Amino acid sequence: MREEARIADVLEALTLEEKASLLSGGGAWETAAVERLGIESAVLTDGPHGVRRQADAEHFSLDASMPATCFPTAAALGSSWDVGLLTEVGEALGAESRAAGVAVLLGPGVNIKRTPLCGRNFEYLSEDPVISGQLGAALVRGIQSRGVGASVKHFAANNQETGRMQISSEADERTLREIYLAGFEHVVTTAAPWTVMASYNKVNGVHAAQNRWLLTRVLREEWGFDGLVMSDWGAVWDPVAAVAAGLDLEMPATGGASAARLVDAVKAGRLEEAVIDQAVTRLLTLLDRATAAPEPAGEADFARHHALARRAATESAVLLKNEDAILPLDPAARMTLAVIGEFARTPKFQGAGSSQVNATRVDSALDAIRDLAGERLQMSFSPGFLLSGEGDPALLAEAVSAAAAADTAAVFLGLPDGADTEGSDRQHIDLPDVQIRLLRAVAEVNRNVVVVLANGGVVQVATWERHARAILEGWLNGQAGGGAIADLLFGRANPCGRLAETIPLRLQDTPAYLNFPGDGAVVSYGERFYVGYRYYDAKDIPVSYPFGHGLSYTAFAYSGLAAAVDGEGEEAVVRLELTVTNTGPVAGKEVVQVYVGDVASSVDRPVRELKAFAKVEIAPAQSARLSFELRARDLSFFSSVHGRWVLEGGDFEVSVGGSSRDLPLTATVTVPAPALATPLTLASTIGEWLAHPTAGPVLLQAIRAMPGSALGSDPTVLRMVESLPLGHLIPMTGGRLDITGIGQFLDQANSETG
Numbered sequence: 001m002r003e004e005a006r007i008a009d010v011l012e013a014l015t016l017e018e019k020a021s022l023l024s025g026g027g028a029w030e031t032a033a034v035e036r037l038g039i040e041s042a043v044l045t046d047g048p049h050g051v052r053r054q055a056d057a058e059h060f061s062l063d064a065s066m067p068a069t070c071f072p073t074a075a076a077l078g079s080s081w082d083v084g085l086l087t088e089v090g091e092a093l094g095a096e097s098r099a100a101g102v103a104v105l106l107g108p109g110v111n112i113k114r115t116p117l118c119g120r121n122f123e124y125l126s127e128d129p130v131i132s133g134q135l136g137a138a139l140v141r142g143i144q145s146r147g148v149g150a151s152v153k154h155f156a157a158n159n160q161e162t163g164r165m166q167i168s169s170e171a172d173e174r175t176l177r178e179i180y181l182a183g184f185e186h187v188v189t190t191a192a193p194w195t196v197m198a199s200y201n202k203v204n205g206v207h208a209a210q211n212r213w214l215l216t217r218v219l220r221e222e223w224g225f226d227g228l229v230m231s232d233w234g235a236v237w238d239p240v241a242a243v244a245a246g247l248d249l250e251m252p253a254t255g256g257a258s259a260a261r262l263v264d265a266v267k268a269g270r271l272e273e274a275v276i277d278q279a280v281t282r283l284l285t286l287l288d289r290a291t292a293a294p295e296p297a298g299e300a301d302f303a304r305h306h307a308l309a310r311r312a313a314t315e316s317a318v319l320l321k322n323e324d325a326i327l328p329l330d331p332a333a334r335m336t337l338a339v340i341g342e343f344a345r346t347p348k349f350q351g352a353g354s355s356q357v358n359a360t361r362v363d364s365a366l367d368a369i370r371d372l373a374g375e376r377l378q379m380s381f382s383p384g385f386l387l388s389g390e391g392d393p394a395l396l397a398e399a400v401s402a403a404a405a406a407d408t409a410a411v412f413l414g415l416p417d418g419a420d421t422e423g424s425d426r427q428h429i430d431l432p433d434v435q436i437r438l439l440r441a442v443a444e445v446n447r448n449v450v451v452v453l454a455n456g457g458v459v460q461v462a463t464w465e466r467h468a469r470a471i472l473e474g475w476l477n478g479q480a481g482g483g484a485i486a487d488l489l490f491g492r493a494n495p496c497g498r499l500a501e502t503i504p505l506r507l508q509d510t511p512a513y514l515n516f517p518g519d520g521a522v523v524s525y526g527e528r529f530y531v532g533y534r535y536y537d538a539k540d541i542p543v544s545y546p547f548g549h550g551l552s553y554t555a556f557a558y559s560g561l562a563a564a565v566d567g568e569g570e571e572a573v574v575r576l577e578l579t580v581t582n583t584g585p586v587a588g589k590e591v592v593q594v595y596v597g598d599v600a601s602s603v604d605r606p607v608r609e610l611k612a613f614a615k616v617e618i619a620p621a622q623s624a625r626l627s628f629e630l631r632a633r634d635l636s637f638f639s640s641v642h643g644r645w646v647l648e649g650g651d652f653e654v655s656v657g658g659s660s661r662d663l664p665l666t667a668t669v670t671v672p673a674p675a676l677a678t679p680l681t682l683a684s685t686i687g688e689w690l691a692h693p694t695a696g697p698v699l700l701q702a703i704r705a706m707p708g709s710a711l712g713s714d715p716t717v718l719r720m721v722e723s724l725p726l727g728h729l730i731p732m733t734g735g736r737l738d739i740t741g742i743g744q745f746l747d748q749a750n751s752e753t754g
């Protein structure tokens with residue numbers, strides 16, 4: 001590591017012009033260099049699920065990049081709920097980055113899936129911040145363990161592609177803190193990413209890359225982020241405002257224009273040079289970190305990474321439905337299997353845009369099924385439809401006759417090109433008509449239909465799922481996904497993915513339906529923190545498959561929940577223990593999910609929220625005893641009134657199970673915490689004053705002491721004035737309400753307010 005003092009020397013030696021030049025890119029994919037002082041550029045590369053290293057780092061292009069392993073996309077990885085696995089994927093991404101000379105990999109993406117329509121949902125992990133945060137942190141730890149920086153993106157509230165460069169995401173602070181910032185917060189505070197990428201959109205009216213509240217107040221001052229903030233590519237409108245707000249690096253290069261504006265601003269006294277120095281120091285620190293890697297870069301082990309990609313895809317697939325245990329198929333059985341759907345032969349394994357990887361190889365499910373099938377298993381393949389989305393009567397007829405002649409039909413369906421993409425959102429969540437027609441026709445001639453899905457954003461299944469006895473949601477599962485699907489279909493692997501995003505019955509049911517995508521200038525997050533299952537559960541509306549759902553070829557039973565509370569207030573810890581037993585025939589993995597709901601709260605809160613989870617492998621007839629600890633923050637809400645996280649003492653319902661709507665174990669715990677006092681002013685209402693633990697009784701006494709007033713004697717009258725600010729009541733009583741020393745009263749009340 002270059003000494004801090006050494007960085008200070010370099011800073012000292014740089015001219016203002018050189019310093020300013022370092023704060024924007026030196027090319028499309030690299031930082032600027034200052035040859036005179038031996039400051040070299042560092043390469044920044046997409047991300048997030050594979051290394052998209054362009055041979056020409058100077059010029060912007062999305063053309064074919066150097067071969068790299070295409071791991072499952074975040075939509076898949078998020079469904080693995082497997083922290084260890086994501087660490088391993090991160091390590092492999094880090095190793096490939098190092099081998100390719102990359103200093104910072106641009107990922108992971110931890111934005112919340114606010115609406116299923118977001119074109120980039122395939123690059124994001126979940127609708128829930130605990131999953132996004134924990135899995136995002138695992139990826140960061142893995143990447144950085146190889147001496148490569150991660151760039152957590154897109155900070156923040158970048159939840160749609162429509163109008164992404166101009167739109168202002170308008171959300172109240174509580175919604176931001178509890179949903180849209182919480183995942184970033186977890187990554188920053190537990191995994192110390194080298195960089196954070198500021199997003200294109202505005203947050204409450206201010207561009208994220210120029211948003212001081214976001215980049216300095218929250219990210220650095222509150223969360224203690226000590227790394228570098230870079231902009232998304234082209235996200236800076238005003239480089240001076242950006243640097244002043246806490247941005248350190250504008251990407252990509254601007255041909256010197258931004259540097260010139262920074263220099264002018266310093267010379268004109270509009271920007272302090274110290275602010276530039278701070279950003280340059282952070283850039284030099286990043287370069288330092290990049291050159292102080294713990295181990296020498298070697299060749300990437302593509303064969304090993306391909307095997308890891310296959311395992312990751314296996315862990316991520318979600319078995320949504322499996323009537324009469326139609327799956328797994330027996331590869332040694334004497335049977336005929338009709339494999340139908342072009343996606344079986346031409347895998348759909350990643351989305352489009354900046355994350356597109358030039359895969360080292362691609363395995364098709366069709367080949368993998370052939371490899372696994374025993375000698376007595378007869379197989380046919382019919383594409384069924386054209387990838388262009390057009391129906392072809394001959395292909396349809398061929399598929400139907402193959403299905404009619406088979407014992408089982410495995411039908412591969414998925415989203416067409418252009419649905420899972422950066423730069424635009426979907427208009428609907430349906431599979432193409434041509435595919436649904438194919439499925440219906442196949443189901444008419446064969447009862448044993450298994451559907452395998454390939455999609456990044458969720459698709460609506462309600463209108464067609466009756467045609468399938470099993471549905472395996474494979475997601476966009478990377479270059480080795482084909483092998484994973486074959487393993488799962490034939491029971492060589494046991495499905496263990498769980499939905500990290502609810503599958504709604506219909507688009508109209510989704511939380512942001514009326515607010516998305518806004519009017520081009522503003523998108524209101526009017527549904528507030530009721531995102532994903534928080535919304536469906538609050539409204540108690542049916543969904544196709546709930547958050548957390550996923551079947552296995554075995555079964556699990558839950559028992560013996562013990563819950564105990566230690567400490568109080570901020571020190572409170574809820575300790576849980578429970579037993580999970582594999583009651584089925586084969587080994588399998590269960591994702592044990594812990595949800596918490598506040599039984600009685602002074603504010604509106606979700607019915608339950610995921611707070612902890614663990615994936616555990618259990619052999620048949622064996623049990624595992626698991627323990628979890630919940631901390632004060634897991635029980636708290638973000639209070640807009642207090643401007644901080646607040647734990648209200650009282651009862652909390654803790655529920656544990658295998659999905660957000662299958663929670664066999666429940667316990668109520670009582671967590672003690674000091675009474676929550678609201679800061680009082682003369683503008684506070686009578687009701688707020690009366691609710692205050694110490695000021696309330698004093699005021700009540702004064703009211704009761706008012707001579708001849710119904711206010712003191714009739715509770716109904718008192719309730720009527722509860723919404724009146726105290727400052728208004730005093731003159732209205734004509735001086736009869738005697739609160740002498742009101743100043744001291746206020747001071748005393750407020751000194752007790754945390």
Ligand code: BGC
Nearest residue numbers: 046047106153154232233354
């Ligand atoms: C994307 C980022 C990406 C960057 C560089 C932008 O368009 O939003 O996710 O890292 O381009 O390719």
